[in-house]
Amino acid sequence: AEQGVQDPMVLGAMGTIERHRFVDTALAGQAYEDTSLPIGLGQTISKPGVVSRMIELLRNGQTGKLGRVLEIGTGCGYQAALLGHLSRRVVSIERLRDLHLKARANLDTLRQHLPEWPDVRLVYGDGMIGHAPLAPYDTIIAAAGGASLPQAWIDQLAPGGRLVAPLEEGRAGTQVLTILDRLPDGSLQHSRAGAVLFVPLKSGTT
Ligand code: SAH
Numbered sequence: 001a002e003q004g005v006q007d008p009m010v011l012g013a014m015g016t017i018e019r020h021r022f023v024d025t026a027l028a029g030q031a032y033e034d035t036s037l038p039i040g041l042g043q044t045i046s047k048p049g050v051v052s053r054m055i056e057l058l059r060n061g062q063t064g065k066l067g068r069v070l071e072i073g074t075g076c077g078y079q080a081a082l083l084g085h086l087s088r089r090v091v092s093i094e095r096l097r098d099l100h101l102k103a104r105a106n107l108d109t110l111r112q113h114l115p116e117w118p119d120v121r122l123v124y125g126d127g128m129i130g131h132a133p134l135a136p137y138d139t140i141i142a143a144a145g146g147a148s149l150p151q152a153w154i155d156q157l158a159p160g161g162r163l164v165a166p167l168e169e170g171r172a173g174t175q176v177l178t179i180l181d182r183l184p185d186g187s188l189q190h191s192r193a194g195a196v197l198f199v200p201l202k203s204g205t206t
Contacts (some may be wrong), residue, residue: 007056013085016051016114017047022078022106037075039179043199047141049077050196054088054164055063057193058139058180061162067138070156072127072165072201077090077103079143080120081110088118091134095205100124128203130156134151137161144203145175157182166198 001011020031023043027037036044058066066087072082074094080103083090094100097120102121111117123131126144128150136158145166157163161182166175 005052005056007059008057009086010034010052010056010082012117013055013082014048017078017081017085018112019048019078021110022076022081028125039099040102041099043075043077043099045078045097046198047130050206051082053193054141054177056077057164057177058162059086061139061181062160062183065136065138067158067161068134068136070131070135070137070140070153071129071140071143072111072153073143073199074122075099075143077106079120079141080122081107083141084118084125085114087139089130090118090120091123092120093123093131095124095126095202097124097206124205126203126205128152128201132156138189139163140165141164142166142167142201143198144201145196145198149178149180154180154182154188159184164193 020028023037034049036047037043068089069083069087071092074092080092130152138158138161140153140163142165147168153177161181163180167178169176175196177196179191181189
């Protein structure tokens, strides 16, 4: 809320999904600070202020809800859990096998604490090709940024849907939060929502 997020549903999800469950015990004391933290393999759990702002932007699209969500970059599964809390139909892709497995374990633990656990499907694969079997998606959110939006994401975005992703712009290393809306007639509308800093989007799996 201090970061300007107002959507009560998003704030409610942030209050329900406990972030300390997604980081190593040594870092649990920092879990409620608004900072990114290491989760292994050179990756990070995103800043809660940015995660909540992006989910708020997603929910502020044409339909006013998340619908069927595609997340690229599961990491430790924190954002996937928030999305699941808000939409119940989430597909999340991770390209690093060890992180995919870590997220699976984290969400299994969470499931024991939360009744009526939603349908969050974790996929091990290259998120640059999206996940065609369950497309189209009403909302797409990326936790890693590249120089352009992969065509597969655009193809898998439903009419009336919204995509929110960091995109490198100009100087290497500078990223801008990009919003892409697919209007009901199929056309695309771009807008921008400020500077962000995410890990790089990489192709292939490891
Ligand atoms: N959503 C996470 C953020 C993890 S960091 C959270 O809740 O904190 C971003 C993740 O994107 C990293 O784990 C990285 O491995 C992953 N990533 C980068 N490129 C990817 C790709 N092409 N497909 C799937 N995951 C990717």
